[in-house]
Amino acid sequence: MTEFWRRLHFASTVVAGLFIFSASVTGCILALEPWFISQNAVSGQSKSDVTLAEFQEKLNENFLEVFSFEKDAYGNIKVEGVGLEKEGTLFVNVETGKIVTTPKSLHPVFDLSRDLHRSLFLKTPGRILMGLASLALVFLAVSGIGLHIKRAGGLKALFKSVKILEIKRDGHAQWSRLFLIPILVVAVSGTYLSIVRFSPVSSSGVSASAATTIPFDKILLPEVKKVNYPVMDDEPLVVELSDRNLHFDKTKGRLIKTELLPVRERMRVVNFILHTGEGTKGWAGVLWLTSLVMVFLSFTGFQMVMDKLRLKKHKAALADDAEIIILVGSETGHTWRFADALEEAYQNLGIKVGTLGMEHFPKLNGKKTVLFLTSTYGNGDAPQNAQNIIEQLEEKMSFAEAIQFSVLGFGSRQYPAFCAFAEQFRNHIVPLGNAREIVPYMTVDNQSAVQFIDWVRALNRSQKITLSINTKHLHPVRKKGLETFTILEKKENEDTFLLRITHAEKLKIHSGDLLGVYPPNENIERFYSIASVSPTELLLVIKRTGLCSNFLGSLSVGDYFEAFVKRNPSFYCPNHHTPVLMIANGTGIAPFLGMQSSGSKLFWGGKFQADFKLFEKYCFADNRYLVFSRENDNAYVQDLLLRRESEVAEVLKENGTIMICGSRTMLKGVLETIEKITASNALPSTEELRKQHRLLTDCY
Numbered sequence: 039m040t041e042f043w044r045r046l047h048f049a050s051t052v053v054a055g056l057f058i059f060s061a062s063v064t065g066c067i068l069a070l071e072p073w074f075i076s077q078n079a080v081s082g083q084s085k086s087d088v089t090l091a092e093f094q095e096k097l098n099e100n101f102l103e104v105f106s107f108e109k110d111a112y113g114n115i116k117v118e119g120v121g122l123e124k125e126g127t128l129f130v131n132v133e134t135g136k137i138v139t140t141p142k143s144l145h146p147v148f149d150l151s152r153d154l155h156r157s158l159f160l161k162t163p164g165r166i167l168m169g170l171a172s173l174a175l176v177f178l179a180v181s182g183i184g185l186h187i188k189r190a191g192g193l194k195a196l197f198k199s200v201k202i203l204e205i206k207r208d209g210h211a212q213w214s215r216l217f218l219i220p221i222l223v224v225a226v227s228g229t230y231l232s233i234v235r236f237s238p239v240s241s242s243g244v245s246a247s248a249a250t251t252i253p254f255d256k257i258l259l260p261e262v263k264k265v266n267y268p269v270m271d272d273e274p275l276v277v278e279l280s281d282r283n284l285h286f287d288k289t290k291g292r293l294i295k296t297e298l299l300p301v302r303e304r305m306r307v308v309n310f311i312l313h314t315g316e317g318t319k320g321w322a323g324v325l326w327l328t329s330l331v332m333v334f335l336s337f338t339g340f341q342m343v344m345d346k347l348r349l350k351k352h353k354a355a356l357a358d359d360a361e362i363i364i365l366v367g368s369e370t371g372h373t374w375r376f377a378d379a380l381e382e383a384y385q386n387l388g389i390k391v392g393t394l395g396m397e398h399f400p401k402l403n404g405k406k407t408v409l410f411l412t413s414t415y416g417n418g419d420a421p422q423n424a425q426n427i428i429e430q431l432e433e434k435m436s437f438a439e440a441i442q443f444s445v446l447g448f449g450s451r452q453y454p455a456f457c458a459f460a461e462q463f464r465n466h467i468v469p470l471g472n473a474r475e476i477v478p479y480m481t482v483d484n485q486s487a488v489q490f491i492d493w494v495r496a497l498n499r500s501q502k503i504t505l506s507i508n509t510k511h512l513h514p515v516r517k518k519g520l521e522t523f524t525i526l527e528k529k530e531n532e533d534t535f536l537l538r539i540t541h542a543e544k545l546k547i548h549s550g551d552l553l554g555v556y557p558p559n560e561n562i563e564r565f566y567s568i569a570s571v572s573p574t575e576l577l578l579v580i581k582r583t584g585l586c587s588n589f590l591g592s593l594s595v596g597d598y599f600e601a602f603v604k605r606n607p608s609f610y611c612p613n614h615h616t617p618v619l620m621i622a623n624g625t626g627i628a629p630f631l632g633m634q635s636s637g638s639k640l641f642w643g644g645k646f647q648a649d650f651k652l653f654e655k656y657c658f659a660d661n662r663y664l665v666f667s668r669e670n671d672n673a674y675v676q677d678l679l680l681r682r683e684s685e686v687a688e689v690l691k692e693n694g695t696i697m698i699c700g701s702r703t704m705l706k707g708v709l710e711t712i713e714k715i716t717a718s719n720a721l722p723s724t725e726e727l728r729k730q731h732r733l734l735t736d737c738y
């Protein structure tokens with residue numbers, strides 16, 4: 039269902055985005071019009087009990103002849119007639135009937151904006167386009183509501199606050215939710231106005247009703263919209279009220295007929311006011327804010343669409359006749375190279391094949407061969423596009439008649455949980471009654487082309503085909519559009535060093551994001567945790583362990599290098615006002631140097647006191663607790679947690695969050711300790727805390 043809302047939202051943006059953007063910008067200008075016009079009102083306010091007959095007498099004192107008069111939404115009365123001194127279209131005072139100066143015309147920008155807003159200066163075709171754009175906005179608003187509900191996890195949760203971690207995505211969600219109702223009103227009323235304009239009025243559009251008989255001298259002026267005085271004796275005098283037209287004979291006494299305005303016309307007036315704010319300064323103000331928000335939403339929406347189009351060279355759906363389905367789980371994109379090469383090999387044999395990311399895992403039917411290629415991330419976790427996929431496996435696969443499958447895990451033996459996710463995933467498929475494994479589970483370490491080809495050979499034997507892989511396509515390629523980072527400061531202690539580097543402000547880096555750096559002559563990046571200490575500066579704390587860290591360690595102040603930022607929102611510091619407990623060892627302190635606040639406590643463990651000196655200047659947390667394993671009390675950070683058990687428990691009691699960064703060995707010890715603390719203080723378990731997003735880890 040989420041996918042349905044997302045597609046509807048995406049399609050509406052692509053189709054009508056530019057038109058909506060243009061209407062939003064011009065809407066910002068037009069919503070100001072009621073304010074200017076109301077300041078410009080010249081006719082004054084009429085008393086509520088003045089009758090039309092009394093007002094006519096006043097007019098007769100000042101005019102030789104009146105052909106008609108009309109009142110606009112701001113109370114200005116415009117008379118067509120011959121005055122004692124002037125004639126033509128004249129504005130009059132509502133109490134005296136005397137001619138007053140005409141209202142000043144507004145700046146031409148309003149007329150230009152109106153034309154652009156209604157018809158893009160293209161007359162009827164433009165009006166039709168803008169009508170369709172309004173309709174697309176209705177779809178956008180409705181699909182937006184659907185997405186909000188899905189994102190919040192239910193209708194009730196819809197009103198919870200959204201954490202703004204990334205302006206583009208979260209700001210879009212936050213502001214669209216706040217302005218959902220006015221946006222929907224603008225969209226529906228705009229659509230209605232367009233429909234009314236282009237659907238023909240039937241001649242029976244006005245209905246007569248004998249029941250509404252108002253004597254002429256009882257009509258109150260505030261209720262009158264327009265009066266037409268007849269020129270010929272046999273024509274009626276027509277008084278237009280908001281919901282009906284009254285026809286009187288020329289003697290002015292006798293009502294000839296009453297025309298009730300059709301519902302459609304009355305609805306048009308209501309929708310016109312809702313859409314333009316005419317005559318209502320308060321609603322006009324809301325519309326102005328709504329237009330501003332819509333400009334922002336168009337802008338951020340466009341950026342997201344562009345991001346998606348840029349990223350999405352891969353499809354989101356399969357052709358119905360695909361015999362082979364390749365499903366890819368990937369965090370940083372490397373596994374896609376292997377999947378694409380495999381797809382190409384099938385195509386070369388004329389076999390119908392489709393490749394999808396795991397997030398587009400379709401409900402399978404009939405007889406299918408499905409090849410799963412997936413990496414493993416974090417602590418043996420699923421990559422980003424395969425989160426929660428195991429829970430959905432049965433639903434996706436159980437309707438198929440027969441599935442032949444194989445799982446190929448991509449990972450790195452540098453991580454203790456080597457290919458753990460792929461293995462776990464495979465173990466959940468094996469028991470399914472309709473699934474048969476055609477190639478035994480295999481793994482690919484560090485994107486090894488040789489190991490991949492081994493698996494392809496096994497696949498060939500099983501399928502009795504000869505896939506031939508173009509190994510050129512397996513070589514890692516550097517990402518395009520890398521950013522430049524220049525070193526401002528470098529400090530070293532033993533084999534660890536701190537870099538303060540500067541970057542372009544537009545990058546909008548958050549502490550907790552990762553910096554992807556390519557070592558010289560290698561196209562597989564390494565990631566380093568970032569502390570963002572100003573809009574253009576960040577800190578890295580790195581230990582020399584291999585090619586890439588040695589490369590960065592060899593740079594000096596003034597040198598620059600190229601890298602890219604990988605967003606890591608699952609390790610952003612929560613920005614609600616609850617305490618945060620930051621736990622790190624060694625270089626794991628890096629992201630926390632950019633996250634410290636008055637509500638945070640930092641627990642850090644290192645070997646020697648001197649190690650801390652490296653970043654002491656940047657560590658200003660009041661509540662910081664340090665421990666050294668080769669000095670003083672020879673203890674680890676988990677020992678420190680036990681010693682300060684009551685403070686740890688206090689953070690959790692106050693609904694706080696625990697963030698852990700550093701080595702995996704430390705993580706294991708720390709989690710065991712926290713489990714003990716939560717158990718003895720009747721607090722939620724670490725598993726429960728993880729589910730509540732109150733236990734965040736970034737360990738390597």
Ligand SMILES: Cc1cc2nc3c(=O)[nH]c(=O)nc-3n(C[C@H](O)[C@H](O)[C@H](O)COP(=O)(O)O)c2cc1C
Nearest residue numbers: 368369370371372373413416418449450453456457
């Ligand atoms: C932060 C990080 C965590 C990782 N965690 C694991 C892991 O727990 N187990 C594993 O086998 N590989 C792990 N890897 C290695 C990746 O799975 C491997 O590089 C894979 O080829 C990446 O494929 P992808 O770019 O398609 O996601 C990790 C890599 C990074 C950068």
